[in-house]
Amino acid sequence: MTLEVNDLSAGYGQLTALRNISFSVEAGEILAIIGANGAGKSTLLKTIAGQLRALTGSVVLDGDDVTADSASARARRGILMVPEGRRLFPSLTVKENLQLGMSTGRKGDWNLDTVCELFPLVAERLNRRAGQMSGGEQQATAIARALVGNPEVIMLDEISLGLAPAIVVEFYDRLGEITKRGTAVLLVEQDVKRALSVADQVHCLLEGQTSLAGRDLDFAEIAVAYFGTGHR
Amino acid sequence: MNLLDAVFQGLMLGGLYAIFAAGLSLIFGVMKIVSLSYGAFGVMAAFLALHFTEATGWSAVLSLLVVVPLMAAFGWALQRFVLQRTLGGSALPSILVTFGIAIIIENVLLITESADQKRMSLGWIDTAALELGVIRLGVYPLGLFIFSLLLFGILSLVIARTQFGRAVRAISEDAPTVELLGIRPKTIYAWAGAIALALAAIGGVASGIQTSFSPTSGGMLLIFAFEAVIIGGIGSLWGTFAGALVLGVAQTVGANFFPSQGILIGHVVFLIFLAFMPQGLSGRVRRS
Amino acid sequence: MTAAPTEVSPVRITRWTRTSRFGTPAVTLIFVIMFALPFMTALSNVRSVTDLLIFIILGSMWNLMAGYGGMESVGQQAYIGLGAYGFVVLADQLGVDIFVAVLLAGLVAGVIAFLISFVAFRLVGGYFAIGTWVIAEIVKLIITQFPSLGLGSGISLYAMSSFDRDLRIAVSYWIALGVTMLALITCVLLVRSGFGLGLTAVRDDPTAAATSGVDVNRAKRLVFVVSGIGTGIAGAIITISTLRVQPDSLFSVQWSVLMIFMVVIGGVGTIEGPIIGAIIFWGLREALADYGSLYLILLGVVAIVFALFFRGGIWGLVQKRRRFSVFPIGYSASFGAAEQVDPERMTGPSGRREPG
Numbered sequence: 049m050t051l052e053v054n055d056l057s058a059g060y061g062q063l064t065a066l067r068n069i070s071f072s073v074e075a076g077e078i079l080a081i082i083g084a085n086g087a088g089k090s091t092l093l094k095t096i097a098g099q100l101r102a103l104t105g106s107v108v109l110d111g112d113d114v115t116a117d118s119a120s121a122r123a124r125r126g127i128l129m130v131p132e133g134r135r136l137f138p139s140l141t142v143k144e145n146l147q148l149g150m151s152t153g154r155k156g157d158w159n160l161d162t163v164c165e166l167f168p169l170v171a172e173r174l175n176r177r178a179g180q181m182s183g184g185e186q187q188a189t190a191i192a193r194a195l196v197g198n199p200e201v202i203m204l205d206e207i208s209l210g211l212a213p214a215i216v217v218e219f220y221d222r223l224g225e226i227t228k229r230g231t232a233v234l235l236v237e238q239d240v241k242r243a244l245s246v247a248d249q250v251h252c253l254l255e256g257q258t259s260l261a262g263r264d265l266d267f268a269e270i271a272v273a274y275f276g277t278g279h280r
Numbered sequence: 281m282n283l284l285d286a287v288f289q290g291l292m293l294g295g296l297y298a299i300f301a302a303g304l305s306l307i308f309g310v311m312k313i314v315s316l317s318y319g320a321f322g323v324m325a326a327f328l329a330l331h332f333t334e335a336t337g338w339s340a341v342l343s344l345l346v347v348v349p350l351m352a353a354f355g356w357a358l359q360r361f362v363l364q365r366t367l368g369g370s371a372l373p374s375i376l377v378t379f380g381i382a383i384i385i386e387n388v389l390l391i392t393e394s395a396d397q398k399r400m401s402l403g404w405i406d407t408a409a410l411e412l413g414v415i416r417l418g419v420y421p422l423g424l425f426i427f428s429l430l431l432f433g434i435l436s437l438v439i440a441r442t443q444f445g446r447a448v449r450a451i452s453e454d455a456p457t458v459e460l461l462g463i464r465p466k467t468i469y470a471w472a473g474a475i476a477l478a479l480a481a482i483g484g485v486a487s488g489i490q491t492s493f494s495p496t497s498g499g500m501l502l503i504f505a506f507e508a509v510i511i512g513g514i515g516s517l518w519g520t521f522a523g524a525l526v527l528g529v530a531q532t533v534g535a536n537f538f539p540s541q542g543i544l545i546g547h548v549v550f551l552i553f554l555a556f557m558p559q560g561l562s563g564r565v566r567r568s
Numbered sequence: 569m570t571a572a573p574t575e576v577s578p579v580r581i582t583r584w585t586r587t588s589r590f591g592t593p594a595v596t597l598i599f600v601i602m603f604a605l606p607f608m609t610a611l612s613n614v615r616s617v618t619d620l621l622i623f624i625i626l627g628s629m630w631n632l633m634a635g636y637g638g639m640e641s642v643g644q645q646a647y648i649g650l651g652a653y654g655f656v657v658l659a660d661q662l663g664v665d666i667f668v669a670v671l672l673a674g675l676v677a678g679v680i681a682f683l684i685s686f687v688a689f690r691l692v693g694g695y696f697a698i699g700t701w702v703i704a705e706i707v708k709l710i711i712t713q714f715p716s717l718g719l720g721s722g723i724s725l726y727a728m729s730s731f732d733r734d735l736r737i738a739v740s741y742w743i744a745l746g747v748t749m750l751a752l753i754t755c756v757l758l759v760r761s762g763f764g765l766g767l768t769a770v771r772d773d774p775t776a777a778a779t780s781g782v783d784v785n786r787a788k789r790l791v792f793v794v795s796g797i798g799t800g801i802a803g804a805i806i807t808i809s810t811l812r813v814q815p816d817s818l819f820s821v822q823w824s825v826l827m828i829f830m831v832v833i834g835g836v837g838t839i840e841g842p843i844i845g846a847i848i849f850w851g852l853r854e855a856l857a858d859y860g861s862l863y864l865i866l867l868g869v870v871a872i873v874f875a876l877f878f879r880g881g882i883w884g885l886v887q888k889r890r891r892f893s894v895f896p897i898g899y900s901a902s903f904g905a906a907e908q909v910d911p912e913r914m915t916g917p918s919g920r921r922e923p924g
Contacts, residue, residue: 362876
């Protein structure tokens with residue numbers, strides 16, 4: 049399984065927020081997308097997910113070009129996103145949120161029981177309304193909801209935002225369970241050290257463009273690419 | 281003594297209003313479309329049923345077997361191809377389009393039918409009644425009330441227990457995220473539109489048996505359904521049922537004390553709810 | 569940065585644009601000429617134009633409320649009826665002079681609008697639309713309770729019986745003309761004012777407007793009441809023309825149909841739009857009146873097409889290339905004493921500045 053992003057650009061109205069992004073991810077790999085606020089990280093994920101239309105370039109999953117597909121079509125192909133802010137359905141229970149996650153119709157290792165094993169937090173709160181939970185519980189539910197759809201690629205948008213470090217560590221520890229089943233992970237993260245600790249590849253964005261990409265990069269290089277230095 | 285009878289008549293009348301209001305509640309709550317054509321759809325269904333019964337000689341109730349699927353299909357197409365475009369942004373386009381549809385339906389009916397009042401009959405059932413002391417329960421209104429309860433029960437189960445129902449509830453909260461889960465919102469909206477119009481059809485035919493109707497009856501049907509939804513609270517199915525009962529009782533008890541002013545009393549009760557309890561009986565505050 | 573600050577000549581912003589410098593005097597001239605109409609043509613034509621003027625008043629009042637205030641009411645017929653009944657009561661039963669009665673009738677409608685607003689404002693959007701319709705029904709039901717108001721069959725107007733028929737038609741025409749001018753001037757002034765700016769903000773985003781200091785409820789209420797007054801006056805004028813107050817006809821939702829369609833087809837949110845819509849509606853009615861329901865169906869289809877595909881109406885289509893404004897509600901900036909910069913001439917469709 050390969051996800052390829054080729055020369056992707058996207059924007060909001062007259063603002064081009066993303067320019068000429070290219071990378072590829074294999075099964076079981078973790079790609080960390082880092083960058084300062086406003087660099088275009090969430091925009092990139094949304095464009096891959098299909099919520100935002102690409103202006104140029106393509107998104108190719110396993111050789112199939114999905115660039116023209118709607119977000120729901122891409123989800124059914126296995127490109128699933130855990131959006132920024134979690135976006136659970138507040139008046140539905142945790143269980144109902146998860147049941148909706150199964151709408152992709154995809155078969156695989158993940159179902160209600162197995163995600164509950166992975167996230168005991170979720171298992172204990174199946175009948176609680178999603179809107180009445182803490183940040184960590186909601187985040188676990190949001191990830192579980194995406195997993196239950198059996199993704200080929202799961203995209204995590206800032207899962208550590210607003211959460212206590214101890215809980216974030218628990219999420220990161222579980223990434224291995226996700227990748228060992230062959231799912232690729234695209235991880236948008238503000239916390240660079242955390243991202244580097246799990247990532248196979250790093251892609252750094254600066255003002256909508258790639259400033260650095262690769263494997264086994266050292267921290268100094270990344271710092272330069274993250275902030276930019278005014279010399280271009 | 282009349283009062284007790286009036287209350288029961290009102291409850292049964294409320295049962296009829298509830299059937300009608302159910303579809304409106306679905307459209308309001310799910311699709312956030314305020315459909316001004318809802319009443320016209322009910323009248324349209326009533327006329328379809330009327331012609332069907334005249335052509336086949338079957339009972340009006342059996343005509344539902346044909347009219348309901350027809351109207352559901354119509355509702356599906358209307359939502360999918362016309363109303364879908366009015367979603368999002370300002371309410372004005374949906375108000376205009378649905379109002380326009382109401383005008384078109386009403387005037388098409390005025391051309392194809394005569395302007396006078398019609399009514400469908402179920403033969404002996406029309407006048408049959410159970411006497412319980414001072415209370416006289418018409419067989420048809422009572423049957424309708426029970427049917428209404430069943431209908432709401434089924435709808436409630438569908439919304440609460442089925443994947444479709446979950447999708448409907450999710451879409452009304454956050455449509456873009458629903459897409460991320462692999463659900464096509466347009467499909468959900470289209471089926472919700474179909475169900476809403478099926479309910480309008482049932483309500484329209486049921487009403488056409490109980491009272492007379494004409495091409496211009498759509499306005500009042502819409503108003504009663506709307507009042508029921510507001511009194512009950514937007515977004516709550518059983519709230520709508522309760523609201524319909526309150527409206528029915530208000531009208532009949534009102535008519536008891538102020539003869540021929542029943543409808544006005546119903547309106548006044550609606551206004552009181554709107555002024556002092558805008559979130560309705562169910563208490564859910566919903567942003568429009 | 570240590571460069572010396574450059575001299576900047578003072579900028580003057582005026583509300584008059586190139587087209588409105590031409591347009592407004594032209595419209596004023598048209599109105600002046602129109603005063604002479606009864607002397608120039610047959611009275612049946614005058615009658616007809618009176619109807620057009622009534623449509624313009626109704627359209628611009630609905631547009632004020634919906635296009636600028638963001639409130640789409642399907643219940644303005646309440647104020648037509650209130651204005652009509654108010655006029656008859658004032659002129660016949662209280663002996664008020666008819667010219668004063670017309671304005672007072674509007675005021676009556678305005679007061680009721682003020683009271684109604686406290687309930688109606690509980691609803692927004694489509695709920696507000698149906699809610700106002702219900703309220704109009706209630707107003708009708710209440711008014712038809714009173715025997716002194718003729719119950720369900722209404723009452724006749726006698727205050728005009730001192731006028732002979734020709735003079736009556738002319739007088740109602742002149743009143744309509746005067747009120748139309750007043751209505752348009754009111755719209756222009758309201759929109760021009762800071763109040764008008766607040767209104768546009770309320771229409772676009774009430775929450776943002778509120779946090780910017782706009783008193784949202786006060787703004788909406790004012791517009792609602794002004795619209796009610798104007799609509800009420802129109803109701804009074806209708807009564808002068810028809811000599812009779814008929815509740816089923818005056819409180820009919822068909823009036824809302826008329827107002828909405830005019831504004832949508834003409835162009836919502838502009839002052840010119842309702843005028844265009846009124847002319848079109850009036851023209852169609854003259855041509856197709858005999859066709860009754862067929863004509864309404866046509867209207868319905870046209871309105872739906874516009875609502876789906878041409879949301880800015882006809883005036884919106886005209887404005888696509890350049891922003892015209894017949895009335896002084898646009899903006900143009902002039903720098904110092906010399907060059908006048910006019911946004912209408914500055915940007916073509918590509919956004920490039922074109923040589924002045």
